[in-house]
Amino acid sequence: MAQFSSPMASREFLWDVFQRVDKDRSGYISADELQVALSNGTWTPFNPETVRLMIGMFDKQAMGKISFEDFGSLWKYVTDWQNCFRSFDRDNSGNIDCGELKMALTAFGYRLSDGIVQLLVRKYDRLGRGTIFFDDFIQCCIVLQEERLRQAQHLQEEGNAANNRARYGEWRQRTNEVYSAKGGSSGLVI
Numbered sequence: 001m002a003q004f005s006s007p008m009a010s011r012e013f014l015w016d017v018f019q020r021v022d023k024d025r026s027g028y029i030s031a032d033e034l035q036v037a038l039s040n041g042t043w044t045p046f047n048p049e050t051v052r053l054m055i056g057m058f059d060k061q062a063m064g065k066i067s068f069e070d071f072g073s074l075w076k077y078v079t080d081w082q083n084c085f086r087s088f089d090r091d092n093s094g095n096i097d098c099g100e101l102k103m104a105l106t107a108f109g110y111r112l113s114d115g116i117v118q119l120l121v122r123k124y125d126r127l128g129r130g131t132i133f134f135d136d137f138i139q140c141c142i143v144l145q146e147e148r149l150r151q152a153q154h155l156q157e158e159g160n161a162a163n164n165r166a167r168y169g170e171w172r173q174r175t176n177e178v179y180s181a182k183g184g185s186s187g188l189v190i
Contacts, residue, residue, distance in 0.1 A: 004084040006076065014072050028065040031055050040135040041094045050139040081138050095131035110144065
């Protein structure tokens with residue numbers, strides 16, 4: 001997503017925004033406060049599940065809310081996603097249809113069939129119009145990335161297990177060779 005990267009906003013700008021969003025003046029932004037502050041371009045509340053996912057990604061203290069330090073990273077993250085979304089919203093409709101989503105996911109390295117892309121649009125289309133809004137686009141991409149990471153981790157674990165089995169097999173063969181070279185009198189069969 002580097003091609004959609006935007007410069008980090010100034011600390012002063014971020015502090016001003018943070019203070020306006022932190023309605024209870026706790027020094028932290030809750031999911032509810034963030035949901036109200038974010039705009040998905042439709043004048044409807046930001047998807048609460050997307051907000052929860054983003055809070056979880058940037059909440060370094062694991063408190064269910066974000067500090068000012070976390071907020072700067074989250075602001076940049078949302079801004080970068082907004083740039084990405086706009087670049088694939090070819091008709092400037094404020095939403096992404098199946099064709100636009102497929103272009104985006106292909107650009108991200110996914111090779112998905114039209115049927116899978118249509119399934120994703122149905123899953124993340126809250127209004128049943130065959131399109132997804134900005135906040136749902138973020139959620140879709142986060143979930144796909146989490147699944148990709150889960151699969152990569154699973155493959156790595158399988159590879160490690162296979163590698164361990166191979167090492168054990170090599171160890172067993174060498175051990176048997178050593179016993180055989182010594183006349184094999186130990187009676188140990190491995």
